[in-house]
Amino acid sequence: MSTAVLSVRGLSKTYVQRKGLFGAVKETHAVRNVSFDVGRGEILGLVGESGSGKTTVGRMAMRLLEATSGQVVLSGTDITVYSHARLRSVRRKMQLIFQDPSASLNPRQTIGRILRTPLALRGIDNDQDILETLALVGMSPDILNRTPAMFSGGQRQRLSIARALLMQPELLVADEAVSALDVCVQAQVVNLFVDLRDRLGLSILFIGHDLAVVGVVSDRVGVMYRGVLVEVARTADLFRRPRHPYTAQLLAAAPRHGAPLPPEPASSQFSQASGGCVFAPLCSHMTSECLNRQPDLSEVGPAHQSACLRTELQLSGV
């Protein structure tokens, strides 16, 4: 991690709603004075309960939503005052991954057409980048004539990540990107985000409500509570020594406390030979389902193992 790819300073958002034409005005102070950096090649997690302002922060950071006040700096350039026309030139550098990939992939288009769209925007008309990117996200190259409906939720999320990558972004904003997936597929997609950080040096703002999942993927974690960023810390530090009472509350409620860690495999810390998802022994809430499934272990890379190691340290309170 070196210089910040994204810096937000003092971001605030007040939603103003009026009931009817002459009704009372209701103000919601959704986000108050939020500041943080996302370093190059860093995953910053943003966690908090529903309504705490995470999505609002993510959208303001991408300038998809106008902030009431505050500043957004992308790779050293202050884009706070960019016009919409000017924003177009930097938009490709920031890509949003949604919770529901079905809603973001046109069901009537083939995967080939969906993935050629970002390439066309870059003025490229051959499929080489597509094939390389599909390999990167763990998808087969022979799927270009299929449609999104022919894939599982996890595969569709990989495809939406592939489409985002084809824009050659510097920053991904993943807003609840694994929340709609079942727990074992969550582990695989989380693994993919960690791999992308390590292989491409991507910066990722990873937004979620589940501290166990956000903790696995993130280098640092920021905690949102009622619109305020109450704490930002390196993940291991946050798990070891939460400074804010709300963080401590989140940690106490995390399902990882439910079961003791299983014994470490004798041969290797992360035995792939034992079968099942390697996340399984480490995240108690993922355990039984993952072990029953035997996901494709060839997808499990070293980055994933380091994520597991970090989780294990966190879970064992090291």
Ligand SMILES: Nc1ncnc2c1ncn2[C@@H]1O[C@H](COP(=O)(O)OP(=O)(O)OP(=O)(O)O)[C@@H](O)[C@H]1O
């Ligand atoms: N368009 C809007 N108009 C009015 N209020 C809004 C709007 N969007 C969000 N809010 C309010 O702003 C607050 C923060 O919402 P936000 O969606 O950013 O939270 P969140 O932490 O992402 O929650 P969730 O995980 O449920 O999406 C909530 O009180 C929400 O009701």
